[in-house]
Amino acid sequence: MQTEEVERGLAAFVQRNTGARAVRIENAARLSGGASRETWTWDADVEYDDRVERIPGILRANPTKDMPARAARELEYWVIRAAWESGAQVPEPLWDGDDTFDTVFMTMKRVDGETLGPRFIRGEQYAHAREVLPAQMARSLARIHAIDGSKYPQLAELPRPEPGAGPGEAALDGALQGFRLASRDPHPVFELAFRWLAQNMPPAIEPTFVHGDFRLGNLIFGEDGLRAVIDWELAHFGDPLEDLAWVMMRSWRFGGPKPVAGVGEREDFVRAYEAESGRTVDRTTLRWWEIFRTLHWGIITISQADTHLSGRVRSIELAAIGRRTAETEIEILNLLEGKY
């Protein structure tokens, strides 16, 4: 979308939703990052009869209407709203999109802060944030996992395991399908992982609401630590340990020396989560999810490159991600050999 189109559309959209006399949109700009979505920042001056209110906002939209979108993308508004109402640290949802633009979109309040992992790991001003972030992440994860899906009928469209299948089976099955679909080349390391994961499947459990992409890089932070959990497009019903495993992956440590977001110890984080959630974390199952999630990220690198190679979305960023598969392979080999 072009800036003028965004400004014009948002002015009408905000006016309809607030019932204001007039709305002026300023500072609309597309943010970098988020290869599969357009994210725009903007400010709205909302003029009522007796006052003017300024709303700092974010617009999230699919790049095109006909882009093959998971249901989750169109549900992002309801996902964030459920998390907000559950007490997790998330941006305040504003309004779900309508037919203002020629694509699917939603809006939320803008939260100021940083998202770049390397700055969190190295920035001097984030020394305190590095101390407190793991416990804050554990608390928000516990609240996200406490979302009662039955209270939000909109969330029924989120992916969930077929009846009778556990989250692990469903995840492995989906990963295998995604891999066979997107991969143009053989990946023997992934075959080793698929085989081990199938042979060591954890017992099936009742699925829970999970974020699906909870990690450093998808968190807004400041000097006070965690400010908001963002990027909800992979939310689904699964095993809460998926989210714990994802946080600890090497790719999301951004060079930091410790497993949890580069700054926290694994066991401290798991205990903090257990205390906040009232759940007991089975360490063997957590390890299964760590291996699965590393494989899963490897498959994402392949499928993002495929999004470029197939011509669906031409992007140097997507193309370059295809060369990150090797880093997941080294990690899979380490994990399969019992090295953390």
Added chain:
Amino acid sequence: MQDRPTIDELLEALSRYLQDDVMVNTTGRISFHARVSANVVEMIRRELATEEDHLAEEWAGLDGLLGAEARPATLQAWRARTLERNEELSRRIAAGDADSGEWRTAVFAHLRRMSQLRLRVSDPKLAAATAND
């Protein structure tokens, strides 16, 4: 034989342009994508400098796991045949041949080395950090 600059010299010029001109004179997405592009150009330079050596090592490793085979004469055929041999390796792993025993140990050693060689091209810093894993 082309005239100077060589491929590597041209790529270096392109990389410098992206870093010194485009990145510093742009912001947001354009600057970010210029950085990604410069990284890609540097990756291509590393790949061009090492591809034959890495392919030779991969071929020798596959010989050890799947049985010796003569190396195709052209680079293109060599790459294509290497892919096919990796497909064969994948099929054998999926069939359970690497579930235990000596062959499993050999497969792990080979794949660890191959991932390490690929990382040296795609991410030399990470390659150095994981070299002794």
